[in-house]
Amino acid sequence: MTTDYHIIGNYISPYVRKVLVCMELKSLHYTIDPIAPFVGNERFSELSPLRRIPVLIDGERVINDSSVICQYLDELHPRPSLYPADIGDRAQARWLEEYCDSWLGDVVIWGMFYQKGVKRYLFGEEPDEAVIARARDEQLPVALDYLESQMPAEGFLFGEISVADISIASFFRNAAFVRYAVDAQRWPRTAALLERTWALPAFGKLGELEERSLRTPLPEQRKMLRELGAPVSAETLGTSPPRRGVMRLE
Amino acid sequence: MTTDYHIIGNYISPYVRKVLVCMELKSLHYTIDPIAPFVGNERFSELSPLRRIPVLIDGERVINDSSVICQYLDELHPRPSLYPADIGDRAQARWLEEYCDSWLGDVVIWGMFYQKGVKRYLFGEEPDEAVIARARDEQLPVALDYLESQMPAEGFLFGEISVADISIASFFRNAAFVRYAVDAQRWPRTAALLERTWALPAFGKLGELEERSLRTPLPEQRKMLRELGAPVSAETLGTSPPRRGVMRLE
Incomplete structure (x- = not known):
């Protein structure tokens, strides 16, 4: 192996x-x-x-x-x-991962990051402000209400760090790229979990590369x-973007 | 428990x-x-x-x-x-399940079953023939080429029946509802795997209810x-459809 x-x-x-x-x-x-x-x-x-x-x-x-x-x-x-030991907890961790992959994928990635970042800087197209507003002001607050209801008062979701914490923190990194910060007054447990997870050396190391x-x-x-020391391979399966943009996201 | x-x-x-x-x-x-x-x-x-x-x-x-x-x-x-014993096979089974859930979900369910069945008979709307044609004539053949490349000559994908066979057979049931049959000349292994899987008593029993x-x-x-003997609960979380249609699919 x-x-x-x-x-x-x-x-x-x-x-x-x-x-x-x-x-x-x-x-x-x-x-x-x-x-x-x-x-x-x-x-x-x-x-x-x-x-x-x-x-x-x-x-x-x-x-x-x-x-x-x-x-x-x-x-x-x-x-x-990175999966909880208890079978029920493991199912819940996998569900939260799926929730991120599918729904935060729609809302944070397609509704916000793609619109504000990729669309403008890679494809030279204007963002659709109505799509962004709906994602940021309607869909994401509902998602955050749900996530907040699942959050622990301290520590990680299932005690030790798991794929659920990692998934949530991974998606909200992309929200942060387009200057979205989770309101710690409104969703205190979620904001705290994100801070704790992002503070892990693994996230810190990747953060610089991102x-x-x-x-x-x-x-x-x-x-x-x-x-920067990243383990980049010699060969690549694709480098040419449609447009040579730099994503200066704001 | x-x-x-x-x-x-x-x-x-x-x-x-x-x-x-x-x-x-x-x-x-x-x-x-x-x-x-x-x-x-x-x-x-x-x-x-x-x-x-x-x-x-x-x-x-x-x-x-x-x-x-x-x-x-x-x-x-x-x-x-219902998951293969080998770790690599297990990953492949899960991937094929995900392929069905996301891509066959798009193509077979949204592109075909929803258009030809649900849209007309539940919502009283006309199907979008261009969407159906694209799903049936362009997207599904590509998906079937891929699935065919993964198929065993006989038996199930990973020896015993697994979540991968069950997923593929489950999605193609909905294709069958709208009179789509996998061409056994063009995709013989896939057509044979579907027949084998549908022949299981579990699929047969559900088939009548479907x-x-x-x-x-x-x-x-x-x-x-x-x-018919189905274990239907006394309580329900929703029965009223937008329209009292019967899905006579053709």
């Missing part, structure tokens, strides 16, 4: 971040191809039938879907386990990441 | 079907509230934050998301296990299902 994994996926994706945080917490070695979002050649299509990131390459094996990858890594490297990725034109990202 | 489970969700949903087949294969007892699709009162919203079906009620515990529910039931009742559900107006469904 190898622990030299390869990840295809950019640091700015919350789905990639989930997997990388899991790998960091498990001290797994990996290389990464920080393929530009919405880019990817024919080989990428072969590896990722839905053209999604991340993809995990483990020797001959190709694993798709961030949730599947996290579970796979946890089964191969069970310490520390921030710099957002501020570096795509053709220069690999060089920049390498200079 | 109780094995008296309760399921909220209609027999015509492929996500509900996945869970029910798992329960049948594990000989678990359950009651069901065959809540009408796209219906559900306030209590349903509390139990299902994204207003999706199925929901599993296990005593005090509420479990959302069909994939989470199947995994939960498998961990509580591991025989027969067919009759499609042919019975929603207000009469509970009575009809009870007469």
